[in-house]
Amino acid sequence: MEIKNVAKYSLSLFKQDDTYTRYHIDGLKMAYFKAWWNKEEKLESFGGCGGLLKVPEYPGFCVLCMTYHTPANHDFGMPGYIVEFSPLYNENGEIILVEYDHDDITVFIDRGYDFNYTNEHYDAEICFLNNGGTIEFSDKEL
Numbered sequence: 001m002e003i004k005n006v007a008k009y010s011l012s013l014f015k016q017d018d019t020y021t022r023y024h025i026d027g028l029k030m031a032y033f034k035a036w037w038n039k040e041e042k043l044e045s046f047g048g049c050g051g052l053l054k055v056p057e058y059p060g061f062c063v064l065c066m067t068y069h070t071p072a073n074h075d076f077g078m079p080g081y082i083v084e085f086s087p088l089y090n091e092n093g094e095i096i097l098v099e100y101d102h103d104d105i106t107v108f109i110d111r112g113y114d115f116n117y118t119n120e121h122y123d124a125e126i127c128f129l130n131n132g133g134t135i136e137f138s139d140k141e142l
Contacts, residue, residue, distance in 0.1 A: 002057050007094040011126065021128045025064075029121040031088040031096060031109055033066050043089055050109040050126070051085055052100050064088045064096040064126075067105065098126070106133035 011023035031050075032043035049069065052062035065085040073080030083105050087095045110125040 003055055003063070003095060005094050006058070006097050007090050007092070008058075008061060008097045008099065010099045014125075019130055021130055023126050023128075024123040025096075025098060025126055026123055028090060028096065028124045030091060031064065031066075031124055032091065032093075033086060033088055043091070043093065046088055047109055050088065050107045051083070052098060052102075052104045052107060053085060054103055055097075058097055060099060060101060061097040062100045062103065064098050064109070066109075069106070104128065 009025050009028050012026050013021070013023055015022040031046045033046045034041050035044050046066055049067050051065045051067040053065060054062050065087050067086075068084045070082050071079065072082045074082065088109070090096055106129055108127040110127070
């Protein structure tokens with residue numbers, strides 16, 4: 001199945017330290033999701049934990065997703081860690097593709113709610129954890 005109705009975005013580095021690397025998502029003013037409880041599929045603004053998943057139809061790009069992470073186990077090894085993904089959309093309802101070269105299950109998305117000096121939204125931001133984000137496999141759970 002091919003992913004259709006997409007918009008492509010590039011990243012611009014703006015801040016980096018030992019823990020985080022932050023980029024602007026150039027041209028994306030806000031990210032949205034389709035809520036399961038909203039039967040009209042109205043777009044709801046999103047900011048929070050996300051992920052990037054590569055797709056074969058668009059080499060060099062990943063779908064920007066919202067994610068839900070939980071330390072849990074459903075018929076799998078112990079301890080378990082579950083991540084759910086759902087695509088994010090731009091204001092036109094297009095799936096957001098970000099120019100990026102690999103999957104990343106833990107990023108943070110700042111939806112760009114601040115306004116600049118011309119009273120427009122700044123571009124949305126994405127923050128990567130330089131040293132990973134999974135801490136659920138500690139000795140106390142084994």
